[in-house]
Amino acid sequence: GVRGRPLSERQQNANRKKSKVRARVEHIFGAQETAPGGRIVRSIGFQRAAAKIGLQNLVYNMRRMVILERGVARRPEGNAKAAAKAADQHRNRA
Numbered sequence: 001g002v003r004g005r006p007l008s009e010r011q012q013n014a015n016r017k018k019s020k021v022r023a024r025v026e027h028i029f030g031a032q033e034t035a036p037g038g039r040i041v042r043s044i045g046f047q048r049a050a051a052k053i054g055l056q057n058l059v060y061n062m063r064r065m066v067i068l069e070r071g072v073a074r075r076p077e078g079n080a081k082a083a084a085k086a087a088d089q090h091r092n093r094a
Contacts, residue, residue, distance in 0.1 A: 031063075032056055064090065 007015070032038045038056060041049045068087045 028060065032060055035059070 035056065037052075041052055043049050043052055065087075068083075068090055071083060
C-alpha cells in the first residue's frame with residue numbers, strides 16, 4: 001500500500017504469511033544471539049567459525065526439543081497425539 005492508505009485484503013494476507021515466517025526466524029536468531037558466546041565468532045578460519053555456528057545450532061535444537069518434549073508430558077491425553085505429531089515434525093525439519 002501507500003502511506004496513509006489502508007492495505008487491501010490481499011496485501012494483508014501476504015503480510016500475514018510473511019510475518020509468520022519472519023517471526024519464527026527472528027526468534028531463532030534472537031535466542032542464539034542472547035546465548036553465551038552468541039554475538040561474536042572469535043575464531044581464525046572459516047572452518048572453525050562454521051564449526052562454532054554449527055554447534056550453536058545444535059544446542060539451540062536440543063533446547064527446543066527439550067521444551068517441546070516437556071510440553072508433551074504436561075498436556076492431557078486428548079492432546080498427546082497432536083503434541084507428538086508436532087514434536088515429530090520438528091525433528092524432521094532439523
